[in-house]
Amino acid sequence: MAPHPDLQFRPAVDADWPEIFAADARAFGIDAPRDDLVRANEKARIANDDVVVARDTALPGEPLVGQAMYYRLTMSVPGGRVAFPGLTWVSVAATHRRRGVLRELLTRLRAKWTDEHHPIAALWASEGTIYERFGFGPAMFTQDIRIESRQDLRIPAPKRPQVRYATVADFAELAPDIYDRWADVHPGVMLRDQLWWEDYLLDDRPAARPFTTQDRQYLLHPDGYATYHLDSTSPGLEAARIEEVVAVTDEAHTELWRILASLDLVSTTTGTLAVGDPLRFKLVDLRGVKVVDEYDTLWVAVLDVAGALTARTYASDVDVTLVVDDPIGTAGGSYRFRITGGAATVTEGGDGTDGEVSCDIAALGSLYFGGVDARSLAAASRVRAGSPELLAAFADVWRTSAHPATGIDF
Template structure:
C-alpha cells in the first residue's frame, strides 16, 4: 500500500524531520493514509489497521509538528532458497498532497533502510502500485503472478488422475490451527513466501467480508487428506444475470494429483460457471496438466513482491546455491553506498563468500537487478540481453543464473 499524490508548489526540504511515529500517533498516521488513498474504512477495519501498526517500524516525516509523510514496515520473515531471513514489509506509504516532491518519500525510505540494517534485516520488500517509483530506491520485482480463469460450465478436463482421498470443508476459525503447520512445512519449497502468524491467518485470510468485493461469500476452506496434503481457500459469488464465480485466493498441494483434485473440486461447485485465480505462480502445474488450454487461460501476469537488498553480502550468504560460480560483481547502489563496488562472489552448494576485491569486474549491474534475481525468479542473462546488465567476461551471466536457480519459481500471494 503506497501512494505519492500529485505535485504541488515545492517548499524547502530543510524543515522536514524524520523520526518514529509513537503509538499515540498511529491514528494520525492512519488519517493521513486514508486521506491519500481516498478511503473511509469502517470502524472494524480501522481497528484492524491500528492493531497491525502496533508491532512494526513506523517512520514519520514531520514538517514542524505536522505529520506529512508516513510508512510502516511489518516484521515479516520470508523464505529464501535454503532458508529464511527477516524482511520488513513496507506498507501504508503515504505523502500528504501538500508535500509532493520535497524529499518526503526519499527521507522516509532512507530512515527505514537504516532501521532495517540496525535490526539485522538483509532485505526489505513491498508490493508496488507504481513500478516507476520503487526501482529508483533499489527495489526489483523478485516474484511474479499469473491471473488464471477456468470455464467451469463443463467438467475440468485433466491429463492426470486426481487424488481420490476425501475432501473436507473446514470451519475458517479452525484454519490457523489446521492449515498453519501445513503451510509452514511447505513454504520452504518456494522462495518469497511470508511466514504467517495465527493473527495473519485470522485477520488477512479468514476475514468474513472481502473489502474489494462485498458480494463475495465469506472464505471457504477445503482440505484433502488426513493429515492435510493440500488445501484451497476460496470465496463464491452468484448473480442472476451472470454465471456464478469461484474466486480462488490460495491453493497449496503436496503433489500434482492433490492439486488436480482441488482444481476439479473448485470447477465443479454448483451454480457457478467460472473459477478465477489471482496471483498463481508462473510455473503452476495446472498449466501443464490441464487437458484443454482453451478452458484454462492465463489472462494476466504481473510483478508481485519487490525486494530490496539492504545488505548485499548478508543477503547472498543467507541463501543456498544450486551450482558453483566464481565471479567479480560490480554493483551500483546510489542509496546504500556500502553495497556498491566490486566484490568477488564465490558460491557452491556448500556455501558462499562475498568479499571486496580490486580485480576487474566480470559483470556490472544495478542493485535493483540483483534484487530481482536474488530469489531465482529473474534471469541475469535475460537482463543482460535487455541491456540492463553488462557482461564483461563471456559466460558469467549464464553461470550466475545456474547458481541462482531454484527448483520452483519464487512466489507469494500474501499482499500487504
C-alpha cells in the first residue's frame, strides 16, 4: 500500500526530537518521563540522518505520525565482528495504522543500509508478527528464570574465592574490558561504547529506577561480573532481580552464580538466561531454577548474502547451491556456498557439488548465529534440502562453540 500524498517522510531534524520522545513513550508504554540527561544520551547515540519521521501535512500542526531509526552498532559473530544497523524506536501513531506508513519507513531505511553496504541488520521485535515480512528472522532466544530457595552448586567452592563486591567506580573501570572479552566468546553480543556504558550507569540513578529498589549491586570476578538489585515490592523478604551476568569462562560463570543463587534473606531471585546457558546443570537440584517464560530477543535480516555469510566462520565444511527467496529485498538468488576449513566463499550462480538447499531470507537470518537449527526450520518448510543427509550437513555448519547471547536490548 502506497502512503497517502499528505504524508511527508524525511530525515529528522533537532526540532523533531520532543515529538519523537513523546511518540516513543506513547507507543511502548513508558510511564517514567525521560529526564534531560537520558534524553541527551539517547540523542547522542542516533544521528538525525539515521532517523526517518512521517508527518501528516493535512492535519493542524503537521503532527509526527510515524518514526523509525537505527543505532550504528558492532556485533560479535563466530570468528570476528561485524558493524550493523540496529533498528529501533519504530512506531506508527494509532491514528494512522494501515496507511502504508510502516512499510515506507522501513523501505527507506533498508535502501539506506543497502547504499552503505551493511551485510546484516538486527532489531528486538516488540511483536512477533510484524518484522518477518520485512526480511527479519528470530535468531536468539532467552528465558526468564525464578529461583525460590537457596541453591547449592555441584562444583565445590574454591579455597580462595575470586568474586568480590565492587564500587561503581571499580565496575566502570573493569567491566568494559570483561564485556569485550565476553563478546569474543559468545556470538551475537553487541559491543558497548562509552555512551552505552554511561546509559547503563545512568539507569541506576534514584530518579531513573523504581523507588522500591536499592542501589545496584556489583559483583566482580577477574573473568566476569554480575549486577543485581534488591526489590522490596514483594511481601516479607526482599526479592533479588538479576540484571546481567557476563562470564568469559565457565569458572567465572560458576562462581558468580554460586553467589547469586544463594543470596541471604531473599524470597526469590529472578533473572534471564540465554537459551543454552548451563546453569541448571551446575545445580545440585536441577529443578532449582524454574523457567517461567521463553521468548525471542534478536531478529536478524540478511541484506547481502555473500557479505553476511563470508563475515563469520563455520563448524564444518560443505559445498552447496543455496537458493534464497527474498521477496522484499535484493538479496534473493542462487549462490554457491562453499565452506573450507571453516571459512566461506560465496559466489552467484550456484553449482555446489553437495546438492541444493533453499530457504527464505528470514530463515537465513534465523540461522545466522547458530541459535536456530536448520532441521527445525525444515520441519516448518522454511528450509528445504535434497536429502536428509544434506540437511544434517547444512545444519551442522551453523553450530557455534558457545551459545549466542545479545548483551544490549535496543
